[in-house]
Amino acid sequence: MKASNYFESVGCIVKKEQLATFQFHLPLRDLVLETIAPFPGYYSAEPAEAAVKPSFLFLIIKSQPNYNEDFVIRATHKIKQIQSFSFDASPGHVMLFNQMQPCIRLEMVNYDNLPVLIDLYGQQNISFMKHQIVAPYEGVIRIKRYFSLEKIGEFIYRDTVHKEMCYLLIPDELLWDRFEQISLHIKRNIHIGNYDAAVGFFYDSKGVRDFVRIYSPGIGLDALELIRDKYLQEMNRHL
Secondary structure (H helix, E strand, C coil): CCHHHEEEEEEEEEEEEEEEECCCCCCCCECEEEECCCCHHHHCCCCCCCCCCCCCEEEEECCCCCCCHHHHHHHHHHHHHHCCCCEEEEEEEEEECCEEEEEEEEEECCHHHHHHHHHHHHHCCCCECECCCCCCEEEEEEEEEEEEEEEEECCEEEECCCCCEEEEECCCCCCHHHHHHHHHHHHHCCCCCCCEEEEEEEEECCEEEEEEEEECCCCCHHHHHHHHHHHHHHHHHCC
């Protein structure tokens, strides 16, 4: 890839997914949620025998004075320096009991390391809500994350690590309720149905750049351009 088409940044993803208490084979003292229907727009269109879906866990942080997302980033860095098992962690917030609650989103290869990881975050002075049963529900999730991006079109980027994710730049911010309404309308009126959409932003030299995130392994540039055009049309219609 050309260097001019590649850059790294930080930003935020907002999406809605089905969540419930993580059913671990050992008792957990702290509240851990899991996604039980990840990337619903994509996998709901896949046949039952489709490949194993990705999964995420959410450690629900107890409200504490002076907490901010940088605590999680610093704690994660320290833990990775002393532990060899593989995991990725991002700070964020998840809707739980009708309020946005701080959380850590985890991606793990081996869940057997989860109790150790929770204890390590505790040693970094991050406290979690106590374990309880949370029945399946739909909740909005806001995740702060790092982006490694390659420009593949005039307003379109592909994630260089998670290549199934692409980002369509849009001219203005879309708040969740409006984004969800527009997304449902587009899904019902486009022949491309096998993708999941979220909304967010990242930073570049021009400031904040808003985008629609598309999850769809193998999706082509033509389809991405068509989806972006549909979002622009709907955004202009709702001005």
